Amino acid sequence: MENFKVQNGKAVREAKRRVHHFAMLKQRGQKIVMVTAYDYPTGLAADAAGVDAVLVGDSLGMVALGFDQTIPVTMDMMIHHTAAVRRAVKRAFLIGDLPFLSYKVSPEQALTNAGRFVQEAGAEAVKLEGGGEVAPMITKIVTAGIPVMGHIGLMPQSLHKHGGYRVQGRQNETAQMLVEDAKAIEHAGVFALVAEAVDPEAAAEICAAVSIPVIGIGASRICDGQVLVLSDLVGAIPAPPPKFVKRYTSVYDTMEGAIREFCGDVRSGKFPQEQHEY
Numbered sequence: 001m002e003n004f005k006v007q008n009g010k011a012v013r014e015a016k017r018r019v020h021h022f023a024m025l026k027q028r029g030q031k032i033v034m035v036t037a038y039d040y041p042t043g044l045a046a047d048a049a050g051v052d053a054v055l056v057g058d059s060l061g062m063v064a065l066g067f068d069q070t071i072p073v074t075m076d077m078m079i080h081h082t083a084a085v086r087r088a089v090k091r092a093f094l095i096g097d098l099p100f101l102s103y104k105v106s107p108e109q110a111l112t113n114a115g116r117f118v119q120e121a122g123a124e125a126v127k128l129e130g131g132g133e134v135a136p137m138i139t140k141i142v143t144a145g146i147p148v149m150g151h152i153g154l155m156p157q158s159l160h161k162h163g164g165y166r167v168q169g170r171q172n173e174t175a176q177m178l179v180e181d182a183k184a185i186e187h188a189g190v191f192a193l194v195a196e197a198v199d200p201e202a203a204a205e206i207c208a209a210v211s212i213p214v215i216g217i218g219a220s221r222i223c224d225g226q227v228l229v230l231s232d233l234v235g236a237i238p239a240p241p242p243k244f245v246k247r248y249t250s251v252y253d254t255m256e257g258a259i260r261e262f263c264g265d266v267r268s269g270k271f272p273q274e275q276h277e278y
């Protein structure tokens, strides 16, 4: 599926997004758009809509597999779903999310698992959560030729350490720690970083402190781009979304309504009709 933009009155095919586009878009002052996807249909829709990047997030565990947190998500689950999204995504840059404890044991473990994303699932980069403590893992992966996206602020894999899903960087001291983490992972080699649930002033400090693009999720308008969990954006599950989400539609209601109608049609004999028969 091709994407086009209008340039000088002409439809021009948009380039396949690659890692260097992140810096290029930031330099041009163009906002970077990323969404998550978890399977073939969500990958197709995200790519056709023209996002810059698709992240197969470990939010997969919560929005597609029914867990109440991301910690149970394994490498095998991530590989299975990333490979499905890969079959759909042709133009956007595809990033796989390293799940809980798949990269924090050692730089070698981090590289092995990052390599699985690229080799087995066709991802073009990986994302991992953490600040200075994951710098050696980032450097190891990047040195082997795999781009890495960072993730600071609220890190769902550190749920128990954070004591819940809380806004990060509200105090001067914690804001300063976020800035130091952002600088450390930039120095280690990430091409961009996600800042999740970060106080707007802290987000501004992070953006001012690094030269890589900062992609926000609940981290204010200041960021160089925005990412949302696709299921939140389209209302794919009935739970109320977090404050920072803009819900554009309700896929769940549409789906449930259609299934209800099908139930009614079958039970009343309205479906199938002659045109549905061979």
Ligand code: KIV
Binding pocket: 036, 055, 056, 057, 058, 059, 060, 097, 151, 194, 196, 217, 227, 228, 229
């Ligand atoms: O797992 C995920 O979907 C993420 C996004 C919230 C950035 O990490």
